[in-house]
Amino acid sequence: MGALRPAPRDALRAAAVVGVVNAALWSMLVVAVRVSWDPDDVNTVAQEAAIGVITLVGGVLLVAVCLVGELPSRRRSIRLIAVLALSVVFAALRTVVDQRVLPLAGDTHSELLVLGINTLAYLMVASPAILVSALVARRQAEQEAREAVEADEAELRRDVSEHLHGAVQNRLVLVGAGLDQLAAESDQEGRPERADALRAWAQMVDTVREQDVRVISHQVFPTGLDLGLAQALGLLLDRLPTSVATSFHLGEGVRELDQALPIADRLIVAAVIEEGLTNALKHGHATRISLDLSVADRALVATLDDDGVGLPTGGTTESGLLRQRARLEPRGGRIVLGNGPAGTRLRVELPIG
Amino acid sequence: MTGPQRAVRVSIVEDETLLLGMLEQTFRNTPGVRVVHALPGVTEARLAITRGSTDVALLDINLADGNGIALGLQLERIDPDIRIVLLSSHDMMGVFTTVQDEVKHAWSYLSKRSAFARDVLVQAVIATSQGRVVLDPQLVQRSVPRAGTDVADLTAGQLQVLRLVAEGLSNQAVADRLNISPRSVESHLLAIYRRLEIEGGDANRRVAAVLRFLRETGRSWAP
Numbered sequence: 001m002g003a004l005r006p007a008p009r010d011a012l013r014a015a016a017v018v019g020v021v022n023a024a025l026w027s028m029l030v031v032a033v034r035v036s037w038d039p040d041d042v043n044t045v046a047q048e049a050a051i052g053v054i055t056l057v058g059g060v061l062l063v064a065v066c067l068v069g070e071l072p073s074r075r076r077s078i079r080l081i082a083v084l085a086l087s088v089v090f091a092a093l094r095t096v097v098d099q100r101v102l103p104l105a106g107d108t109h110s111e112l113l114v115l116g117i118n119t120l121a122y123l124m125v126a127s128p129a130i131l132v133s134a135l136v137a138r139r140q141a142e143q144e145a146r147e148a149v150e151a152d153e154a155e156l157r158r159d160v161s162e163h164l165h166g167a168v169q170n171r172l173v174l175v176g177a178g179l180d181q182l183a184a185e186s187d188q189e190g191r192p193e194r195a196d197a198l199r200a201w202a203q204m205v206d207t208v209r210e211q212d213v214r215v216i217s218h219q220v221f222p223t224g225l226d227l228g229l230a231q232a233l234g235l236l237l238d239r240l241p242t243s244v245a246t247s248f249h250l251g252e253g254v255r256e257l258d259q260a261l262p263i264a265d266r267l268i269v270a271a272v273i274e275e276g277l278t279n280a281l282k283h284g285h286a287t288r289i290s291l292d293l294s295v296a297d298r299a300l301v302a303t304l305d306d307d308g309v310g311l312p313t314g315g316t317t318e319s320g321l322l323r324q325r326a327r328l329e330p331r332g333g334r335i336v337l338g339n340g341p342a343g344t345r346l347r348v349e350l351p352i353g
Numbered sequence: 354m355t356g357p358q359r360a361v362r363v364s365i366v367e368d369e370t371l372l373l374g375m376l377e378q379t380f381r382n383t384p385g386v387r388v389v390h391a392l393p394g395v396t397e398a399r400l401a402i403t404r405g406s407t408d409v410a411l412l413d414i415n416l417a418d419g420n421g422i423a424l425g426l427q428l429e430r431i432d433p434d435i436r437i438v439l440l441s442s443h444d445m446m447g448v449f450t451t452v453q454d455e456v457k458h459a460w461s462y463l464s465k466r467s468a469f470a471r472d473v474l475v476q477a478v479i480a481t482s483q484g485r486v487v488l489d490p491q492l493v494q495r496s497v498p499r500a501g502t503d504v505a506d507l508t509a510g511q512l513q514v515l516r517l518v519a520e521g522l523s524n525q526a527v528a529d530r531l532n533i534s535p536r537s538v539e540s541h542l543l544a545i546y547r548r549l550e551i552e553g554g555d556a557n558r559r560v561a562a563v564l565r566f567l568r569e570t571g572r573s574w575a576p
Contacts, residue, residue: 165415169442170369170465177469206466211574214443224448227422231448238447242571245501250451288501 015136016063019129023059026125027052051097058090059125083126091118143330147264150327154264161221164213172209176202222270228258229266230293233302236274237291244287251294257352261300268327269302269348272335275320276304276346284308284344299333299351307342361482364390364407366398366424367440368417372465376411379471386478395419404432408482413465414441414448422452429457436481440465446492450568459560461487461521480521484556486563487521495572502569503549511548514541519563 031052065082095115179202186195217223225232230250237246258266273291280286286306293302325335333350363386367373370393377391389407392398395418402410410428412421425437438461439445446462453459461481467489468474477487493516498505507515517527524542528535542562546552551561 162415165443166368166417170372173442173465173469174371176466180469210443215574217443223443224445227420227448228451231451234451235445235447238571239574240571241573242497242499245499246571 012136015129015132018132019063019126020060022128023056023063023125026059026121027056030055030121051094054090054094054097055121055125058086058093058122062086062090062122062126063129080130083130084123087119087122087126088115090122091115094118146330150264151262154262154267157221157267158226158263161217162226164217164220168213169209172205172213176205176209179205222267222274225263225266225270228255229261229269229300230254230258232266232270233273233291233293236270236277237289240277240281240289244281244289246288247290249290249292249294251292251296253295254293254300257295257300261352265300265331265350268324268333269300269350272321272324272328272346272348273302273304275324279320279346280304280306280308280344284310286343288342295352299349301350302348304346305340305342306344308344310339310343311337360385360387361479362387362389362406362408363411363478364388364392364398364402364409365411366390366392366394366416366421367411367413368393368415369413376468376474379474380478383471383475386475393417395424398424399427402428402431402435405434407432407435409436409438409478411438411440411478414439414445422448425460426455433457436484437461438463438477438481438487440468442466444492444572446488446567447571450564453564453567458484459486459564461485462489462492463487464489464492467491477521480523484560485521485523486519486560488519488563488567490520492572493519493566496566496570497572499569499571504566504569507545507548511541511545514538515545515562515566518542518559519566 031048034048034051062083065079065086092115095111095118098114098118099111179198183195183198183202186192186198214223222232222236224235234248237248240246277289280289284306286308288307290305291302292305293300295301321335321337328334328348328350331350333348336345336347336349338345338347363380365373365376365388367376373391373393377388380386380388390398390401392401394416398410398412407428410425412425414421416424421439425439428435428437436458437456440463442465444464449460449462461477463474463477473490480487496516498507498512504512504515513531514527517530522530524535524538527538531538542559545562546558549562549565551558551565553561
């Protein structure tokens, strides 16, 4: 939990683009400032171009040093020192080349000045990349904090559900059975009305147990989720009205992966699929639903197809899915809602670390 | 598996004390069944249930220190002849369809509510020890065939027979319940196997038919 995780690829890409574009612009600026547009100085254009290329290469290398590999917070100072050192090296290289092209008065004082200016120039090239990498690191830290909170919440939900399914349901079972017993005894004692009343109470206790407690528990934590995401999704399909045909397919390797999946991740995928099922029935009027859970490209993919009316042509306000998207995207996952082979297709992807 | 003379040896794993006591009590007064272990959790179960000590393990799905399904799979690895009955306080029968692919012998399932009825409980344990799959009778009765499945295409009579077979009844018991002859029950079963395209030996086909019933029926939640 100490070192940060590697930054997500798109964040690194963004930082790299910023850094390289900045290095390119800077190199072009250097060339533009130095080139004299005097046609007699044609030679120097090529030399200036070479200086531009050196500037660019140096800049890109600096950006790479900033961004390549992980961004562990402890090693950032080492990375900054490396950037500074490389800046000096490239500045020295530039200074040497400059002397060939544009010899200054040969005293060390002005050479050092030139070296210093060039070093600053390279640091300027590197600074956006440094800044962006700091921003990326901060964003990661925030995301990790958020995920820690979600993990705590997931544990709490699981505990509440276990308590409901354990102690509460067990006691209600005992009460119902006890009332049944009393009813049987009342029958034997020749008191049928009392027996009926007791059985009615037993029935009510059963209703509380099978409906109320079960519904609450499911709202807090989908049934069977602690056994596995596959089990919970299978149970979701099972619950659908029997007028709806269902099919569930598990891809290869999903079971093993499922067992290692953190509870918070299972919760998100189950929540999206449950939302999708509700929509398929309520808005899509589907009569056939099929669910596929597979692994593809190191990501868990759940695909829900239905034979309903499909998505309205104007697009939808899938407000229920918006919140799930907000939880999935920082993890590198995504939700794709579109038209499927027969109706609507909902696809959830969650990369597995 | 077990000869007709030897009592069925049962190990019970249940973390709710009152319930554990009640289950033990039920079996104590039942000839033909002997309780060899009454344990409150997974930890005790893994230590006590050794190979060859138990014919049928009665396991609560929700245990304080683990879950009954994982425990059942572990027990099967220790003793390949052991039979498992899962016990649950709420309807988790749907979980079976993914579990049954991993198990050595198909498992039985009973709700705690039904376990209070002595004959249901005892019948479930004895039938399971004899190699039959027993599903909770109340859940079976509430199970409705799902659209688009082969079970949905069975006739009412065939479905009735399949339901009773799923409850773990022998052909004779089904015949008694429906007031028909055992021969009729057998011909119903053969028709069911044909419809569901189930092949194999008698015992295997019976288990396969019950698992198909499980897979192709549902119990939607009451509004």
